[in-house]
Each structure stands twice: as C-alpha cells, then as structure tokens.
Amino acid sequence: MNKLKPNEVFFKLFNSKDETELQSFIDKNPELFKRDNWKPLGGNFSNYGVVKNQQSNPIAALIEKTTNSIDAILTKKCLEMGTNPTDSDAPQSMDEAINLFYPNNNWDLQKNRRSQAEEIQIIADGNGPRSQRKQYPTSVIIYDNGEGQHPEKFEETFLSLLRGNKNNVHFVQGKYNMGGSGAIVFCGKKRYQLIASKRFDNTGDFGFTLIREHPKTENDQAKETWYEYLLISNKIPSFKIDSLDLGLENRVFKTGTIIKMYSYQFPKGYSGFAQDLNQSINEFLFNPALPMLTKDTIERYPNNKVLSNDLFGLKRRLQKEEGDYISDQFSETYEDELFGKMKVSCFVFNVKVKDFDLKKTKDEIGRRYFKNGMNVMFSMNGQVHGYYTSEFITRSLKLNLLKNHLLIHVDCTEMKYEFRKELFMASRDRLKDGEETQQLRHYLASKLSSKDGRLNEIQKFRKQAVNVDTSTNTNQLLKNFTKNLPLNSDLMKLLGDTFKLDLKKETKNNKKKKKSDSKRIETPFLPQRFPSQFKINSKAKGDTEVAKIPLNGEKTIRFSTDCVNDYFDRTDEPGELKIAVLKIKENETKGGNQVGEPKEVSELFNVNKSSPNKGTIRVNLNPKEELKVNDAIQLKVSLTSPNEDFDEIFWVKISDPEKKKEKTPKDEGDNEPLGLPKMVFAYENKEEKGENAVSWEDVEEATGLDIDYKTVMVPEAEGDNLNSIFINMDSTVLKNFKSKHNNPNEEQIELSNRKYYTAVYFHTLFLYTITKNRGYQINQKNENTNQYEEVDLGQYLKDLFDHYYSTFILNFGGMEEMMQGLAD
Known part of the structure; x- marks a missing residue:
C-alpha cells in the first residue's frame, strides 16, 4: 500500500462510522499505527486512574466536552479583543464575560439563538437507518468555533492532564485540563477518540491525533494499562486547509476544534440527538452561558422531520413551557455566613397536563425533565455539578405529594470558594459526602420545609380535595378490631409503639367548626411586567423602627408591589431586590449613641430574599455576632425597574435574645406516637x-x-x-x-x-x-x-x-x- 498522506489519514479516521470500522482501518495499516507511534496521555504511563476516576455517567462526561467548547469560544472572544485571558483586566466571571463579549445577544429570539447555537454543535454519526430491531452504534462529533490550537500545542492543551492551563482564567468553567478526558472511558470498548483543531486566527496547520486505551500485552510491565495518543514521525500529524466539509450544520469547518468519540456508550433510552439527547443536555446545563445545537443524520433517521434542534438550558425551557407544565415557580436568595450566597429556584409541575391522566402526566414530566433522576440540582455557572433524587423531597422536606412534581435548582456560583470547593468532586458530576454537604442539606431542608413556606402552602392546597373528617369511622373500626384482643397483647403493643391509641375516651367535642357567614372577598391581583409601586408593610415612620429583631432570632419584613411572580427569575429583563446599609446607631456600651460606618448587609445579617408572590416580597433578617442589643440599623431596600428604581428606607433594632422554651425532658427512646x-x-x-x-x-x-x-x-x-x-x-x-x-x-x-x-x-x-x-x-x-x-x-x-x-x-x-x- 502506498504511504498515506496526513489529510488522507484524517479523513479515513473521521469517516469511520464507529469503532469497528475504525479498527478495521487501523488493522490494515500496521506500520502507520505501530507501537512506537503512540505516546502516553499527559506524558504519564500511570494516567489510567486519572482518566478512569472522573464522571460516572456518560452524559455528564459528554457535558464536560460542551463546557470546554464554551470555554474555548469565550477565550477566543477575549483574544480577539486584544486581552490576555489571564490578565486582571480580563472578565473575572462568566457572567461578566457574556455581558462584555455579547452585549446585545437577544438569544431569546429563535433566529438569534439558532445562529449562535451553530458555534457549538453535537452531531450524531453512525450507520443506519436505526429501528427497534437494528440498533447501530452511535458515535458523537462535537464541534466548536473557539480558539483552537496549533498542532505543536496539542500536547500542552488537549493531551495534557492536571496542568491547570485555565486556572488563572476566571471567566471559564474548566481549571485542570482533565474534565475533557472523562468521556474517553465511554468511547466503545477500545476508547477511540479523534481530536482535530486549527487556531482561530487562521495561522498554522490543521492538526489531529487519535486517543485510545493502550492494548496491553504480556510484555507490558505495568499492572494497569494506560491511555495514549498517536504521533506520526514523532509529532502531531497536520496539513494545511482553507476549509473542510465535515458535515456541520449550515457551515464548513475553517478554524476551531472538532472531536469524534466512536461507539459512545449512551444509557438506555437515548436515540435521536435532536430530541432525547437534547433534553438530557438541557438538564445538565440548567443555565449555560451559550446556546448550542444537537443534530442527527438522515441516514440514521430518514423519516425524522426534525434532525437538528438548538438548546439553551433547562431554565429557559421551563419558562417557555410554563403554561402547559408549570403551576408554580418561585425563588429564594440566601446570604448566610455558613456558605456565602446562593439562589434556590423551585418549579412545581401541574398534577395533570393537556388531556393526560395522572399516570401519563407523571411519565411525561419524568421523560421531559427528570430523565437523569435529578430532582435537586446544584450548579456552577449554569452547569450541574451534583444532585439529589426525589429522596430529598420525601425524606428531608417531607413533601411526598410533590416528589414527582417538584424540581429544585441551587445556584452555587456565588458561594464562598472555601465552602463550595468542599461540595463538589473534581469530576463535577456528584456531591462529596462531607461535612459541608451535610450542612447544606440540613440548611435547605429547614428553609424549604418551613411551615409558612411556599412549598408547604402548595402541598396543603393540593391536599384540600380530600380534607374530610373520618375520625369516627377510624375509631369505631379500631374498637371493633380490639373487642376480643387484650390491650397488653403483642399486636396492641406493636400498634401502641407507633400510634396514639385512644380507645377509652369517646369523642366529647362534637361541635362543628363554625363557618363564617360572610366569605372573605379577595381583591384580584393584577400583575404587571414591571412594577409601578413598592411599599413596606408597616405604619412606622421616620426614626421609628419597623421591626425589633431578637439577637438570636430572625424577623420577616414584607413589601407590597404589583410585579409578576417571576420578575426576579425570568431570563428576559429580570428585576432584582437590593439591600444596602445606610447607617448604624450603636448602643451605649459600644461608646454612646453614635452613628457607625455603613457596611455590607451580609456583614450584619444572614438574609433571605423571596421572589414576589401575588404582590408580596419577603425579606428575612437574622443578626450576626457583629451586632449587639439596642443597635439600630437603617436599611435601604430597592426594587429595580427599567424606568426608575423603587426605594424604601427604614430602621430595624436589635432586641434582647429570645428565651429558649424549656422542653419537658423525655425518657430515652420516648418518641411521640403518631396519630x-x-x-x-x-x-x-x-x-x-x-x-x-x-x-x-x-x-x-x-x-x-x-x-x-x-x-x-x-x-x-x-x-x-x-x-x-x-x-x-x-x-x-x-x-x-x-x-x-x-x-x-x-x-x-x-x-x-x-x-x-x-x-x-x-x-x-x-x-x-x-x-x-x-x-x-x-x-x-x-x-x-x-x-x-x-x-x-x-x-x-x-x-x-x-x-x-x-x-x-x-x-x-x-x-x-x-x-x-x-x-x-
């Protein structure tokens, strides 16, 4: 066989539909793929553990590839502006980067979103057509129009491990250059992955290499195998290009990066990319920085009318489908000395949607929104880094009724770094089982399961349909059952250990609850897209404090407005509630009744801010140790609006600590029986x-x-x-x-x-x-x-x-x- 040129080698590799076709080409060219032409990934023969011990889920591993694509595009934008991404004048967060690089993106419009989505494409490849009888292996192609790399830089970027190439770039998600290697273990049985790239400025050649798991032989001394990449003539193979037709949607390849993963091991239930994979990626990318596109091929699905589809995260999808699927949505913003700041958004689904019955509704909601079993999502820069299943809703929140109808999103982006780094594994696909994770779980459970909280209110409302009094039937049944059963029997003891068995007492109070003759007529709430008013619910004026807050307690302050419930949470023109400290009057023990310097509110209080609920916004304040009894604090709470912000200025005062209620001591193991x-x-x-x-x-x-x-x-x-x-x-x-x-x-x-x-x-x-x-x-x-x-x-x-x-x-x-x- 004549010696193949680099461009011929690349196209033979790229056009192989799956692992079997690729291996066939490799077997026919033993000289090209001889043992000496392979080098260990990261220059380390012990790299097996680093690659293997990353994402445990093939979708989560795939998400890391798309995250790298977002990083590459933002880095390219920064370089195009003439700024070194590591410099101090570069954006210091991903949100800042988006606002700087895309000031007028308007991606909520279909045309604009679709155009931007084509910059990152996830494309299916494989033989077809697919059917229930014949399921061909699916390969995955990921393309981004990002910064790209010169061939001579591959070993420092794509092929390195644990080098921390992005550690000083604050506006990207990746840090250690290892996340992208997690998908290798899901590439067929031989772990083949093709990487090709050209630098964004059109300098240099188009380079490519092939990664695989080293086929271990008897002569290998290492206990474990390793992952390696292909070199030709001891360097990354390359060739010059102007453009390449690689099957991309609506474009040819000119610069950027393209990766192909052969015979990818998808979980059960994944077929079409434009539908199934699109939904799953939306889950893992709750609120991504950039939209992207999923594409299937007509060869795989000749009868499919929709072969490509853009996606922009689950948050936008939920808002788009709110009328059909969502009955309630709200958010709570918590600022606490334990973790810093986080925003928790709750989405409650309808009991029944469209003309579906309850069972079909649950199945449809599960298929569309819980494909990966993530009922409680913890994200960083819009990417989910860990989750809880519905077990958290039933066990910790005790809201069994909502277990199939509640999605909770916890945004950890603004948490304290020291706290946040203890939550997530380096693989960014699961939570650590550590002290901080337990503290966060307990905090969320206590806040979201509050008796006067929104979720309990929603559950109570849904349970009203069966709020009937059947105590007489139940007690009579128990009496009939126990007529011939001694009270000290094992069965009675078993029941008595768990339930209150009041067998001797008849129900004395047969008085029916008085029903009010005049029903309370509620004034209809007419929500506005933007607020026209904002007032504190208090008659206090001037220097009179609106609330006294116990030093060891908390107080809720309510405000009235007329903005819509999702004003803080919508993606298009959202509003915000801001709190500032204007003055501090310290008590006499701290040097007289003096006015102190203003501080950040988070230095003085743990703060909970709720999203609007039928015209009411709640702010909960819990004093920190910085404050003392009789300190008075003047606060300004502002509700933002495009025309003008609405401000409310008022005083709160710190009062004596609340006395703890003494509990009657119980014998050890004396648990209160249930009704x-x-x-x-x-x-x-x-x-x-x-x-x-x-x-x-x-x-x-x-x-x-x-x-x-x-x-x-x-x-x-x-x-x-x-x-x-x-x-x-x-x-x-x-x-x-x-x-x-x-x-x-x-x-x-x-x-x-x-x-x-x-x-x-x-x-x-x-x-x-x-x-x-x-x-x-x-x-x-x-x-x-x-x-x-x-x-x-x-x-x-x-x-x-x-x-x-x-x-x-x-x-x-x-x-x-x-x-x-x-x-x-």
Missing part, C-alpha cells in the same frame, strides 16, 4: 356515596399517586408519617370478592365490604408499623437511570397491595381456609 391514620373510602365517582367519600380524582390530586380499578389502597404520607389510608371501594379485587355470592343481598354486600376495608386497613397499618419500626429502607431500580433509588414507604405499600397481595389476604383471611386447602 392513627384516617381511613377514607374512595370511589370512581363520589356522588351519593356519603359526605366522607372522595373520588379517584381527589385522591390523585391529594397524593400524587394514580388510582384505577387495579388499585386497592393509596397511602397519604408526609415523610415517613402515615396520615391517611384511601381504600378503593371500586377496585376489581373487591368486585371479584363480592362475586363469590350469587345474587347477594344487602347484608352480604355490607359484610364483604367490611371484610375488605378492614383487612386492607389493618394489613397496611401493620406492614407500615413493622417496616418503620425495624428501620427498613426500600430501594427500586429507576427505569430511566438504571440505578437503584430510595422509594418512600407509601409508594411501596401501594405497589404491594396492587392486586396479588390484597387478593391473598381476602381469600385467606383466616388460616382455616389455607389449612383446609392443604388437607384436601
């Missing part, structure tokens, strides 16, 4: 079923769990506390149980009903009690992520009862039937 869960009958339609009956639709809205003819029981829980047991009186199980009687009379029907709901209620009660008391943790495999995730106790019990278990306990309620069956 007995209510028994509620549920019907497909509740008309003419009694005032304490509820419909299937009511149950679905109140629990977030679906119910149909196959369902026997639906629990309603808060955390691990069981509040209600909804028993489906229109279930197929009950109908089959009644069908044993030919032409049953009313007494037989009532007896069957009673046996049914009694068996279901008490079996649920005892299963719950045993599982909770023994401390069992239930895990289930997530079909989307293929990982085991914790399942709350309510969901587990519902699944357990759905059909087989309930049929068993009804037909073998007593052992005599089973023993008789065995005897026969």
Whole structure:
C-alpha cells in the first residue's frame, strides 16, 4: 500500500462510522499505527486512574466536552479583543464575560439563538437507518468555533492532564485540563477518540491525533494499562486547509476544534440527538452561558422531520413551557455566613397536563425533565455539578405529594470558594459526602420545609380535595378490631409503639367548626411586567423602627408591589431586590449613641430574599455576632425597574435574645406516637356515596399517586408519617370478592365490604408499623437511570397491595381456609 498522506489519514479516521470500522482501518495499516507511534496521555504511563476516576455517567462526561467548547469560544472572544485571558483586566466571571463579549445577544429570539447555537454543535454519526430491531452504534462529533490550537500545542492543551492551563482564567468553567478526558472511558470498548483543531486566527496547520486505551500485552510491565495518543514521525500529524466539509450544520469547518468519540456508550433510552439527547443536555446545563445545537443524520433517521434542534438550558425551557407544565415557580436568595450566597429556584409541575391522566402526566414530566433522576440540582455557572433524587423531597422536606412534581435548582456560583470547593468532586458530576454537604442539606431542608413556606402552602392546597373528617369511622373500626384482643397483647403493643391509641375516651367535642357567614372577598391581583409601586408593610415612620429583631432570632419584613411572580427569575429583563446599609446607631456600651460606618448587609445579617408572590416580597433578617442589643440599623431596600428604581428606607433594632422554651425532658427512646391514620373510602365517582367519600380524582390530586380499578389502597404520607389510608371501594379485587355470592343481598354486600376495608386497613397499618419500626429502607431500580433509588414507604405499600397481595389476604383471611386447602 502506498504511504498515506496526513489529510488522507484524517479523513479515513473521521469517516469511520464507529469503532469497528475504525479498527478495521487501523488493522490494515500496521506500520502507520505501530507501537512506537503512540505516546502516553499527559506524558504519564500511570494516567489510567486519572482518566478512569472522573464522571460516572456518560452524559455528564459528554457535558464536560460542551463546557470546554464554551470555554474555548469565550477565550477566543477575549483574544480577539486584544486581552490576555489571564490578565486582571480580563472578565473575572462568566457572567461578566457574556455581558462584555455579547452585549446585545437577544438569544431569546429563535433566529438569534439558532445562529449562535451553530458555534457549538453535537452531531450524531453512525450507520443506519436505526429501528427497534437494528440498533447501530452511535458515535458523537462535537464541534466548536473557539480558539483552537496549533498542532505543536496539542500536547500542552488537549493531551495534557492536571496542568491547570485555565486556572488563572476566571471567566471559564474548566481549571485542570482533565474534565475533557472523562468521556474517553465511554468511547466503545477500545476508547477511540479523534481530536482535530486549527487556531482561530487562521495561522498554522490543521492538526489531529487519535486517543485510545493502550492494548496491553504480556510484555507490558505495568499492572494497569494506560491511555495514549498517536504521533506520526514523532509529532502531531497536520496539513494545511482553507476549509473542510465535515458535515456541520449550515457551515464548513475553517478554524476551531472538532472531536469524534466512536461507539459512545449512551444509557438506555437515548436515540435521536435532536430530541432525547437534547433534553438530557438541557438538564445538565440548567443555565449555560451559550446556546448550542444537537443534530442527527438522515441516514440514521430518514423519516425524522426534525434532525437538528438548538438548546439553551433547562431554565429557559421551563419558562417557555410554563403554561402547559408549570403551576408554580418561585425563588429564594440566601446570604448566610455558613456558605456565602446562593439562589434556590423551585418549579412545581401541574398534577395533570393537556388531556393526560395522572399516570401519563407523571411519565411525561419524568421523560421531559427528570430523565437523569435529578430532582435537586446544584450548579456552577449554569452547569450541574451534583444532585439529589426525589429522596430529598420525601425524606428531608417531607413533601411526598410533590416528589414527582417538584424540581429544585441551587445556584452555587456565588458561594464562598472555601465552602463550595468542599461540595463538589473534581469530576463535577456528584456531591462529596462531607461535612459541608451535610450542612447544606440540613440548611435547605429547614428553609424549604418551613411551615409558612411556599412549598408547604402548595402541598396543603393540593391536599384540600380530600380534607374530610373520618375520625369516627377510624375509631369505631379500631374498637371493633380490639373487642376480643387484650390491650397488653403483642399486636396492641406493636400498634401502641407507633400510634396514639385512644380507645377509652369517646369523642366529647362534637361541635362543628363554625363557618363564617360572610366569605372573605379577595381583591384580584393584577400583575404587571414591571412594577409601578413598592411599599413596606408597616405604619412606622421616620426614626421609628419597623421591626425589633431578637439577637438570636430572625424577623420577616414584607413589601407590597404589583410585579409578576417571576420578575426576579425570568431570563428576559429580570428585576432584582437590593439591600444596602445606610447607617448604624450603636448602643451605649459600644461608646454612646453614635452613628457607625455603613457596611455590607451580609456583614450584619444572614438574609433571605423571596421572589414576589401575588404582590408580596419577603425579606428575612437574622443578626450576626457583629451586632449587639439596642443597635439600630437603617436599611435601604430597592426594587429595580427599567424606568426608575423603587426605594424604601427604614430602621430595624436589635432586641434582647429570645428565651429558649424549656422542653419537658423525655425518657430515652420516648418518641411521640403518631396519630392513627384516617381511613377514607374512595370511589370512581363520589356522588351519593356519603359526605366522607372522595373520588379517584381527589385522591390523585391529594397524593400524587394514580388510582384505577387495579388499585386497592393509596397511602397519604408526609415523610415517613402515615396520615391517611384511601381504600378503593371500586377496585376489581373487591368486585371479584363480592362475586363469590350469587345474587347477594344487602347484608352480604355490607359484610364483604367490611371484610375488605378492614383487612386492607389493618394489613397496611401493620406492614407500615413493622417496616418503620425495624428501620427498613426500600430501594427500586429507576427505569430511566438504571440505578437503584430510595422509594418512600407509601409508594411501596401501594405497589404491594396492587392486586396479588390484597387478593391473598381476602381469600385467606383466616388460616382455616389455607389449612383446609392443604388437607384436601
């Protein structure tokens, strides 16, 4: 075979559809790819651990490539302006860089966003057409029109590890030049990855190299293999170009970088790039600095009408689809001496969307927004660095009803560096299990689960559909059950250890709650895109303080406005609430009633700022140790607006610490028993079923769990506390149980009903009690992520009862039937 030229080698490599085709070309050219032409990545034969121990998820690894592309484009912009990216006059943050390099981007417009998105492209390659029967390997091409590199600089940039090339560049995400290598381990079985680049200023040649896992032989002395890259004639192969047709969307390649990863190991459920991968990347890039484009090929999907699609992060997607999918959204900004500053945004999804039932709605929401099981996202510069699953919502927030309908985003960009660096692994795909992570989890749980917080308000509103009084039914059922059961029996002791069993006392107070004759008429709130007013909710004037704040406590100050709820959170023309310290009057013990120098509010208070909620903005202030009793602080709170800012100036005063309430000491292990869960009958339609009956639709809205003819029981829980047991009186199980009687009379029907709901209620009660008391943790495999995730106790019990278990306990309620069956 004639010796191949560098450009011929490149196109043979690039045009190989997958790992098999690439290996075939390599095998046919042994001289070109001989052992001496490969050099270890980073110049280190022990690089296996560095590359291997990065992202555990192939999508997270792919995201690192796109992050590097964003860094490359911002760096190019900086160089084009004649500024060294490491200089002090270069942007000091990614937001600052975007505002400087793209002052009038207007990417919320489709045409503008699409044009910019073509600067970063993620393209599928592989044989086709694909079908359910034939699934060809998928290779991934990533292109960016960024700074690019000269061939002689490859070994210092693309092919180095742990060199910290970007450590002094403050406006990029990457630091140690290692994140981009994490995707190598997901490149087929042989880890082939092609890298090619040309410098943005059009100087130098177009260079390329191939990375692979070294094929270990018996002669190799190392215990582990390593990763290596291709050299030809002891240098990075290169050739001159003006442009290349590499299958990019709407352009040819001139400068920048292009990477191809062969036979990429995608998780289950990924096929078309314009849809499936697009959604998943949006999750990991909640609010990216730049838009990008995903593209598939007509060879893979000849019948697909949409082969390319731009993306700009999950935040914008949520806002775009707010009317169809989102019922509530709000944000809280926390400034605390523990971590510095962070913004937490909550998105609550509708119980039902479009014309879908509850189950289909949950499936659709999961497919569109939780493909990777990330219910609580922690991000830095818009890229997700770690997450919690829905376990945080049920276990820490105790908001079981919202577990499939709540997405929480935690922006960690402005956190203290010392705190933030202890949260995230270097791979940027998961949280460390350290002290800071535990502190942050506890802080978020305490704030978001607050009894007067927005999330609890939303959950209470959704549960109103089944707010019925069934205490009489429940107590009577328990009394009937215990007629012949001694109070000191093991069963009663088991129940008594978990629930309050008030068997002796009759309900004395039968007075019904008085209903107000005149309903309170609320003034309709008419939100404005921009505020026209902003007032503090206080009658205090002049030097009179609007609030006294205990030194060891906190105080919430409320303001009235007329701006829309998402005024602080929208991407287009958002507003902001600013707080400044104007004066400090120190108390006499600090040298008289003197006016001190103004300070940053974060030096004096831990501050929580809420987004507007129907015309109300809350600011929560908690004094720090800097302040003393009787100190008075003058604050200015400003609500920004395009025309003019609205200012409110007022005083607050620090008061004596609150006395801690003395708690009655409890014996060790004396846990407060729970109230007995209510028994509620549920019907497909509740008309003419009694005032304490509820419909299937009511149950679905109140629990977030679906119910149909196959369902026997639906629990309603808060955390691990069981509040209600909804028993489906229109279930197929009950109908089959009644069908044993030919032409049953009313007494037989009532007896069957009673046996049914009694068996279901008490079996649920005892299963719950045993599982909770023994401390069992239930895990289930997530079909989307293929990982085991914790399942709350309510969901587990519902699944357990759905059909087989309930049929068993009804037909073998007593052992005599089973023993008789065995005897026969």
